[in-house]
Amino acid sequence: MTDTQDKTNDMPGHLARRFQQIAVAVFLAEVEQAGFDLTPVQYAALAAIHANPGIDQITLAGLIAYDRTTITGVIDRLVQKGLVLRQASSRDRRARELQITEAGQQTFRAITPAVEAAQQIMLRGLTETEARELVRLLQKAIAAGNELSRAPLRDGTGEPG
Amino acid sequence: MTDTQDKTNDMPGHLARRFQQIAVAVFLAEVEQAGFDLTPVQYAALAAIHANPGIDQITLAGLIAYDRTTITGVIDRLVQKGLVLRQASSRDRRARELQITEAGQQTFRAITPAVEAAQQIMLRGLTETEARELVRLLQKAIAAGNELSRAPLRDGTGEPG
DNA sequence: TGATATTGATCAGTATACTGATCATCAGTA
């Protein structure tokens, strides 16, 4: 039954999917154990809003490489949880300014140790050196492929981040 | 506007998501350019059925590390495209046996060059040595984290693959 | 100024992934 000819498990694309799958599972498990209910995507958005108060949704999407149609739902859920405030911008009435709430700040601070623990756990099979090398290689591959997805990383100026 | 304090883009979990995002985009672009309409997930399932005719859905899910509730929809779409046949097993009336059709075989053969090209493109920022090292590190990390997701890899015997 | 193009945000629809439940069937045992 074992398929020795199948090359799926050697393909970078398949490995990418599998590693992400494990990363999400580890993240959710650690965060739940710490008593919180937040997805990896929601955490990254919360962190970016924390670091950039008043940011609009498109700029936020660029900072964390989310699709513009995905970010709407993510912010919806953060607002519903009371962690983020969304209000119309006075400078540009098309845009929504995002602020982190007091509860959002508390959650962000309290949850961060669990998030960092998750990063260790998802690399537990690697030595320290290997873990650093994996991060370096992923960053290099991602930088070269940045423009290939619909949701590339952008800094605040429209240039690649 | 650039947030120098934000560590999101150094986190393995975030890099995992981003790399997978690029991998899927590259795969879909190459496959579409070759004149086909198949997702990475559908391709992996098709390849596994090709290599293991008559396999049931649970075993298939284990071979490519898919969730059992996800595989139902994936097979639905492959059947609808006429690439796969799903029929009740005579040995176990709970199970569905999967077969690749003639059209499925043709598609699988014709699409494989595009799939392999996609693997090169998603690693275009890396040297050959770096690409091999990335694959090795991903495999090692995934092997160590295999049991941490709901959809671990399994060979045909229930042992980790 | 007025027409055009662009931009921020959202929506409808599709495809993974997951949680947890249900149903039919099968296997093992008292």
Next chain:
DNA sequence: TACTGATGATCAGTATACTGATCAATATCA
């Protein structure tokens, strides 16, 4: 054989990601 537990498959519901369309508001330029 009847009971119990395990297993294959599916379903309802939620959360990313994406394609492509739409709408309001802004920017640009003839």
